[in-house]
Every structure is written in structure tokens, then in C-alpha cells.
Amino acid sequence: MSTGLVTTGYTNMAGSANISYPIISKTIVALVGGFGSGKTEVSVNLAKYLAATQQSPVTIADLDLVNPYFRSREAVAEMEAMGIRVIAPRGGQFFADLPILMPEIKGAIEKTDGTLILDVGGDAQGTRALGSLAEVFGPDQYEMWMVLNSRRPQTSDLTGCLNTMKRVEASSQLSFTGLVSNSHMIDETDNEVIVEGYRLAGAVSRETGLPLAFVSAKRSVLETIDTGVFECPILPLTRSMLKPWERKETGVDDQSNNQRT
Amino acid sequence: MVKKLMKGNEAIGEAAIAAGVRNYFAYPITPQSEVAEYLTWRLPEVGGTFVQAESEVAVGNMLFGAASTGKRVFTTSSSPGISLMQESLSYMAGAHLPVVLVNIMRGGPGLGGILPSQADYFQSVKGGGHGDYQLIVLAPSSVQEAVDLMILAFELADKYLAPVMIIGDGMIGQMMESVEFPEKYRDESNPDEKDWALTGAKDRKPRIVKSLFLNPEELEINSLTLDKKYREMKKSETRHELYKVTGDTKILITAYGTMARICQTVIDELEEEGISVGLFRPITLFPYPEKELFAEVIKDNIEYILDVEMSTGQMIEDVERIVKGARPIDFYGRTGGIVPSPNEIKDKIREMLKK
Numbered sequence: 169m170s171t172g173l174v175t176t177g178y179t180n181m182a183g184s185a186n187i188s189y190p191i192i193s194k195t196i197v198a199l200v201g202g203f204g205s206g207k208t209e210v211s212v213n214l215a216k217y218l219a220a221t222q223q224s225p226v227t228i229a230d231l232d233l234v235n236p237y238f239r240s241r242e243a244v245a246e247m248e249a250m251g252i253r254v255i256a257p258r259g260g261q262f263f264a265d266l267p268i269l270m271p272e273i274k275g276a277i278e279k280t281d282g283t284l285i286l287d288v289g290g291d292a293q294g295t296r297a298l299g300s301l302a303e304v305f306g307p308d309q310y311e312m313w314m315v316l317n318s319r320r321p322q323t324s325d326l327t328g329c330l331n332t333m334k335r336v337e338a339s340s341q342l343s344f345t346g347l348v349s350n351s352h353m354i355d356e357t358d359n360e361v362i363v364e365g366y367r368l369a370g371a372v373s374r375e376t377g378l379p380l381a382f383v384s385a386k387r388s389v390l391e392t393i394d395t396g397v398f399e400c401p402i403l404p405l406t407r408s409m410l411k412p413w414e415r416k417e418t419g420v421d422d423q424s425n426n427q428r429t
Numbered sequence: 430m431v432k433k434l435m436k437g438n439e440a441i442g443e444a445a446i447a448a449g450v451r452n453y454f455a456y457p458i459t460p461q462s463e464v465a466e467y468l469t470w471r472l473p474e475v476g477g478t479f480v481q482a483e484s485e486v487a488v489g490n491m492l493f494g495a496a497s498t499g500k501r502v503f504t505t506s507s508s509p510g511i512s513l514m515q516e517s518l519s520y521m522a523g524a525h526l527p528v529v530l531v532n533i534m535r536g537g538p539g540l541g542g543i544l545p546s547q548a549d550y551f552q553s554v555k556g557g558g559h560g561d562y563q564l565i566v567l568a569p570s571s572v573q574e575a576v577d578l579m580i581l582a583f584e585l586a587d588k589y590l591a592p593v594m595i596i597g598d599g600m601i602g603q604m605m606e607s608v609e610f611p612e613k614y615r616d617e618s619n620p621d622e623k624d625w626a627l628t629g630a631k632d633r634k635p636r637i638v639k640s641l642f643l644n645p646e647e648l649e650i651n652s653l654t655l656d657k658k659y660r661e662m663k664k665s666e667t668r669h670e671l672y673k674v675t676g677d678t679k680i681l682i683t684a685y686g687t688m689a690r691i692c693q694t695v696i697d698e699l700e701e702e703g704i705s706v707g708l709f710r711p712i713t714l715f716p717y718p719e720k721e722l723f724a725e726v727i728k729d730n731i732e733y734i735l736d737v738e739m740s741t742g743q744m745i746e747d748v749e750r751i752v753k754g755a756r757p758i759d760f761y762g763r764t765g766g767i768v769p770s771p772n773e774i775k776d777k778i779r780e781m782l783k784k
Contacts, residue, residue, distance in 0.1 A: 204434050204605050237460065237544075237603035263766070265459040265543050319434040319607075353434050353607045411604060412687070412768040413694040 178221060187390075189217060190382040190401040194311045195280040198231075198298055199348065200336055201315030202290035202322060206350045206405075208232060210315055210384050211287035212243055213405045219250045224282035229255040229273045231297050232289035243408040269297050277304045290332070292339050299340040311345045313381050316372065318351045318365040329372045346381035347373055354407075355414070357386050359393045366398060432609050437572045438463035438602040441505065441531055441595075442471060444579035449615035450501040450529075451477035454491040456484060456510060459543040460599040461533035464505040485510040489517025496526040497638040499626025501583055501618045503529040507599075508537050508549050512557065518592060519558030523640030523651065525625070527586035529579070531595045533602035536766035544766025545599035547686060550743035553594050554715045561652045563659045565593040565666065566714040568685040572606035578712070580611070585666065587618075589658050590625070596714070598739055600687040600768070662716045669718040671725070672696060674707030678730055680778060682708045683722070683748050684737040687768075692737055694771045699778065706778060714744070719751045726756050733781055734758040737774060739767075 178189060197214070201207035215228040228247065241262070244254050255276060257268045276284050288294045298312075314333050316323050323329045337343055351357075351365020362385045373380050380400040387404035395402055410416065435443070442464045445453065453472060455465045468479045482488045488504050492514075495502040506514065511532045521528050534549045536542040551557075553566045565585050569575040575597060582593040620626040627636055642648035672689075673696050674681065684692045689710040696706045709725055711718050726734060734756050736745040742760050749758055761777045763769045 203436060237599065263542065263544060317434065319432070321433055321435065321439075324433070353432065354605060356432070356607050411600070411690075412770065413690040415694065415771075 178217060187395050187402045187404075189221075190214065190403055192218065192283055192311070194309060195282070196277060196284045196286065196305060196310035198286040198288050198310060198312045198342075199315050200288040200290055200295065200298070200312060200340075200344075201317070201350075202320065202332065204320045205290065205315040205317045205323070206352055206384075207290075207315040208287050209405055209407060209409055210348060210350050210403065211285050212247065212408050213384065213403060215247060215252050215285050216250060217403065218283055218285075219247075219252045222283070225251070225253065226283050226285070227253040227255065227276050227280075228285045228287065229270065229276060230257070231269075231273070231286050231294055240409050246408065269300075274301060274304055277301060280309075290336060295336050295340040299342060302340070302342050311381070312340075312342055313346045313348045314344050314378075315348045315350050316365065316369050318368045319353050319361060324368075326368065326371050326375060329368065330375065333372075333376070344376070344378055346379050347376075348381050349383040350385070352385065357389055359389060362389060362393070363397065432607040434605055435572060435608050436463055436603065436605050437575055437597065437600075438505075438533065439467045440572050440576050440608050441579055441602070442467040443610060444576040445503055445529075445583075446471065446475055446477070447576075447610050447614045448501065448580045448583040449617050450503055450583065451475065451617050452495050452500050452502040453477065453479045453504065454482055454488045454495070454502070455479070455504050455506065456482050456488055458485075458507045458510045460535055460545075460602050461505050461507045461531070463602070464531070464533075485513035486517070489514035489521075492528050492530075493517050493521050493524070493526060496521065496528045497524075497627045499618065499620025499623040499628060501527070501529075501587075503531070503583075505531040505533065507533050507535045508546070509535075509540060511549065511552065515552075515558040518564070519556075519560050519562060520640045521592045522558070522562035522564065522655065523560060524638050525590040525655075526592065526638065527583075527590050528592045529582045529586055529595070530592060531579075531597070534596060534598050536764065542766045543599065545603075545687070545739060545768055546764065546766060547596075547598050547688060547739040548741075548743065548764060549596060550714065550738070550740065553596050554717075554744075554747070562655055563662075563715050565589070565591060565662060565716070567593065567595045567668075568712060568714050569595065569597055569601055570686050570689050570710065572601070572604065573608050574712075575601055576608055576610065580615075589662060591658060596686070598686050598688070599766075604687075659716070663719075666713060667716050667718040667721065668712035669721050670708075670710045670712060672708035672710065673700065673705075674709070674725060675705065676728075676730055677705040678707035678728075679704070679732045680706045680735055680781065681726060681731050681733070682706060682735045682737055683711070683744065684708065685711050685714065685744065686739075688737055688739055691769060691771055692774065695774045695778070698771065699775060704778065704782070711744075714747075717747050717751070722748070722751050723753075723755075726752050731756060735778065735781065736760050737769065738762045739769070740764055
């Protein structure tokens with residue numbers, strides 16, 4: 169699926185020469201995580217990466233049903249400008265604390281001619297919604313990856329991760345096919361946090377037999393560390409879910425938009 | 430202790446446990462429901478109890494009853510829910526009960542919306558309930574400060590035998606930040622050490638916890654006793670923080686909660702343009718840091734005050750009262766759940782400087 173690089177931004181990263189980006193071989197990628205896992209940031213960054221590097225269309229759907237804070241209108245506009253189709257509630261419903269499952273999602277699953285990324289809330293509402301869509305998934309059509317953050321209380325050790333994953337599998341009636349290590353402390357993320365999370369994800373991988381699909385982390389931190397320690401693909405992240413007092417970092421996807429005013 | 434990434438609402442729940450609290454009464458409402466969600470599993474782990482009441486009116490009365498036993502108790506809610514608790518809040522103040530309430534404010538009036546707001550300043554600081562009473566009101570601007578102020582709130586409630594309110598706009602409850610909790614958690618409070626608590630009158634004189642005084646002389650004494658406490662709070666409990674207030678500062682911003690953090694970004698960026706702006710952030714909204722604010726505004730270099738709020742202008746009434754016309758005061762605010770952006774505030778300041 170991943171073809172030649174269309175934009176140059178994803179090839180050159182200061183400080184670490186050749187990193188291998190995630191390879192997506194299925195048409196549907198469901199990224200599941202509780203709040204604080206960073207699954208939305210990972211989903212948005214993965215969608216942007218795919219949109220920049222593959223010919224076939226990319227769709228992202230919001231299955232994080234009950235979390236209106238930190239839905240970012242700006243992130244939606246940016247993705248749409250890149251040609252990504254965004255399926256999310258609009259208007260007043262964008263900010264409603266109601267479980268809204270967009271009917272278009274089912275249609276997008278049924279006729280995927282590219283890649284569909286599902287951003288799934290790790291709570292019962294999100295995972296049940298995913299489960300309800302499962303009948304339209306072909307069995308070999310999808311990836312379901314657990315996004316892990318070792319700095320979140322419920323996924324800070326092996327037992328916590330395994331319990332969380334079991335709960336998601338029980339309510340979605342689907343099985344995970346891989347893991348994403350996305351350990352972070354938002355703006356306080358450092359080398360130690362990323363490596364510690366990678367080790368924990370490795371332990372979860374050994375315990376469950378699930379592959380580590382990729383490790384994701386802030387681009388600016390990845391640029392300062394030796395990424396050779398990661399024996400899996402890497403997805404550098406540029407934050408799009410910002411707090412009102414935070415300003416954008418310069419990333420590959422926003423080089424033209426990094427002025428402070 | 431390793432720093433954890435926590436949502437404000439979860440951290441508020443954990444902070445109560447760190448403060449030795451084992452009794453929590455609440456009714457769910459966005460944007461604070463995660464406190465209740467967190468405590469449904471966390472309180473049982475430490476032998477505590479969460480009762481989900483049938484309404485916020487019932488929560489208020491449960492707090493009154495449970496606080497009378499001398500145990501540490503608290504609730505969390507959001508604007509409309511806090512409105513429903515005003516009657517019992519007035520009763521608790523009148524009966525000298527130590528209680529902590531957290532209001533994660535959403536846009537109002539009425540059912541309003543669920544996005545961040547600071548429109549409950551009047552309700553918290555000027556008294557939403559009836560009678561001569563005040564609440565100690567604390568306003569955190571980060572998740573870590575919410576944790577620290579929660580622990581302080583229970584200490585102040587016990588010290589003054591008075592209700593303490595923490596107000597945070599929706600961002601405080603919903604955002605994720607790194608937090609640290611004390612190494613050692615406080616043990617559950619011991620009611621036997623309290624000479625007013627209803628612990629069973631076996632082998633001692635019965636005690637009464639009440640706010641009913643039909644004899645006017647007795648009622649006046651109760652009001653004067655309350656007034657004495659409020660005067661003591663004004664003397665000893667004011668807290669505030671300054672940001673980049675220097676001898677060159679021309680404009681002093683007054684802002685609290687997460688609004689103050691947006692103003693810090695504004696101040697940093699205007700500094701790069703050579704415009705010197707500073708911030709006065711009250712942490713206690715009652716007692717307001719009056720002397721401290723007045724001392725800053727009358728400095729020769731200060732030309733203007735700019736009050737910034739997520740409301741149509743509430744705290745500004747206190748700022749005006751304190752500044753007493755010594756400097757011109759301007760206002761910038763957004764409401765309805767819209768959070769002012771740093772750029773909007775910068776534009777406002779540039780406009781002020783043109784005058």
C-alpha cells in the first residue's frame with residue numbers, strides 16, 4: 169500500500185537518518201485507546217502521513233463518541249486541506265457530549281478504496297460502536313491496534329495493559345492485531361518516557377504475541393534520541409490537539425504555517 | 430513518585446483521597462463526570478464510599494449530614510448542579526460545617542453548554558445562597574495546582590469550619606497534564622478529636638449542628654461569629670501569583686484559572702515585541718488578595734489594567750472595587766464556552782496602547 173514518498177518532509181528528520189515509517193497493508197486501521205493514550209493525535213498523524221505518501225484516498229472517522237473537549241476544528245480543516253476525508257459530527261453536535269455515531273462510517277467501511285482510520289474511544293461506548301461495525305469488516309480487512317501510554321495510571325504496567333485490552337476485546341467482540349507504543353506526557357515528553365513505554369509495550373507484545381505496529385512520539389523529541397533502539401517502525405508526531413495557550417511546533421506538515429501570530 | 434499523566438477530573442478525585450477523604454456524594458454532569466467515574470472504582474480501594482444521589486439538591490443535604498459527623502466530605506459538580514446546592518450551602522455555612530465543593534464551570538446561564546466558562550464568579554464569591562456568608566473560593570490554573578488546592582481546601586475547611594469551593598473552568602477538569610501527589614497520603618480524619626462533631630452522645634452532653642436560630646440575638650451572634658472568621662481569612666489566607674511584573678510593566682493583566690495561562694502566552698509573545706505586560710493572578714477569589722493587587726497597580730510604571738475573563742465581566746467588579754479609580758481598567762472577555770485566543774488578547778492590548 170505504501171508507495172513512493174510524495175512529500176519530502178517524511179524522509180528527512182534531523183538527528184536520526186533513516187527511520188522506517190509504519191507500513192499499512194490493511195484497508196481499515198482501528199486505533200483504540202482510553203483518554204490520555206494519545207490515540208487521536210496518533211490517528212491524525214497517521215492519516216496525514218498516509219495522505220502525503222500514498223496515492224489512494226485516506227479517510228479518518230471519529231469513533232471517540234463522548235469527548236467533545238479537544239476536538240479540534242483546526243485539525244479537521246488541516247486534514248481536509250490535505251485531501252483527507254474526515255467523518256465527524258458537525259455544527260453544534262461537534263461539541264455535544266452525546267454518543268453520536270456517524271452513519272457515513274458504515275458506508276466508508278463498505279466501500280474502502282483506500283485506507284480508513286478509525287479513532288476509537290477506549291470506553292464502553294466507543295468499543296461497542298466499533299463492535300457494531302464489525303459485521304461489515306471482512307475478517308482479513310482490518311487492523312485493530314491498542315494505543316498504549318505507560319504514563320497513564322491504567323496502562324502503567326503489564327497487568328494494567330492486559331486488563332484494559334481484555335475489557336476492550338470483551339465489549340467490541342473483536343481481537344487486537346497489534347500494539348502502538350505512544351508513551352507521552354504531552355509537552356513534558358522526554359527520551360526516558362518514550363523508551364520506558366517502548367519497553368512496556370515490548371513486554372505486552374511478548375505476553376500477547378501481538379506485534380508492535382509502531383512506536384510514535386513527538387518529532388522534536390525523536391530528533392534528539394537514537395532511534396536505533398526501536399526494533400519496529402516509527403511514526404513521528406506533530407501535535408494538533410493544542411491547549412488554548414499553546415502554540416504550534418514546526419512540523420513537516422505545517423512548515424508554511426509556523427508563524428507565531 | 431513518578432509523574433503521571435492525568436485528566437484534571439481524575440486528579441481532583443485522587444487528591445481528595447490524598448487528603449484523607451473517604452466520603453463523596455455527587456450527581457454526574459459534564460464536564461466534571463470523570464471525577465465520579467474515577468471515584469467509583471478508586472474509593473472502594475481505600476475503604477471509602479461514593480453515593481450517587483438522586484439530584485444535586487440531595488447531594489447538598491447529604492454533605493450537610495455527613496459533614497456533621499466530623500468526617501471529611503466533598504462533592505464535585507458543574508454550574509447548574511452547583512446552583513441546585515445553594516440552599517444547603519447556605520445552611521452549611523450557617524452551621525459552621527467543613528465541606529469542600531468543586532465547580533468545574535460550563536457555559537451558562539440555564540442549561541447553557543458544556544464548554545469552559547468562568548461565569549460562576551459571582552455565584553461563588555458573592556454568595557449564591559441566602560444570608561450573611563462567604564465561601565473560601567480557590568481557583569487553580571493547572572491540573573497540578575488543582576491537586577495542591579484540593580489538599581489545601583480540606584485543611585482550610587477544617588481550620589475555619591467553613592465550606593470551601595474550588596472553581597475551575599471546564600479546561601481544568603478536561604485537560605490532561607502531568608501531576609505528582611504527596612509521597613504520604615493523609616490518614617482518614619478522626620471525628621473524636623472534634624468537639625462539635627456528632628459522634629453519638631454516650632457519656633457526654635448531646636451536641637447540635639444547626640443553622641436555625643429563632644432568637645434574633647442568637648442569630649446575630651452567629652452572623653457575627655461568621656463575620657469574624659471571614660475577617661480572619663482576609664488577614665491570613667489570601668494567595669496570588671505574579672508573572673513578569675517588573676519595573677517596566679506598563680499593562681497589568683488580571684486573570685484567574687486557565688485564562689491566566691493564555692495571558693502568560695500573550696505576555697511572553699508581547700515581550701518579544703518589546704511590549705511589557707505583567708499578570709496578577711488571584712488564587713484565592715475569596716478572600717481576594719486586595720492589598721497585594723492595590724500595591725501592584727499604584728506603582729508608577731503601571732498605566733493600564735486589563736481584566737480578562739471567560740465571562741462578560743464578573744471579577745472586574747472586584748478589581749474596580751480594589752483599584753478605586755487609581756488606574757484606568759479595560760476588559761476583554763469571551764463567553765458561551767469560547768476561550769479567548771492569545772491573538773485576540775494581543776490585539777486588544779495593541780488597541781489599548783494606541784490610545
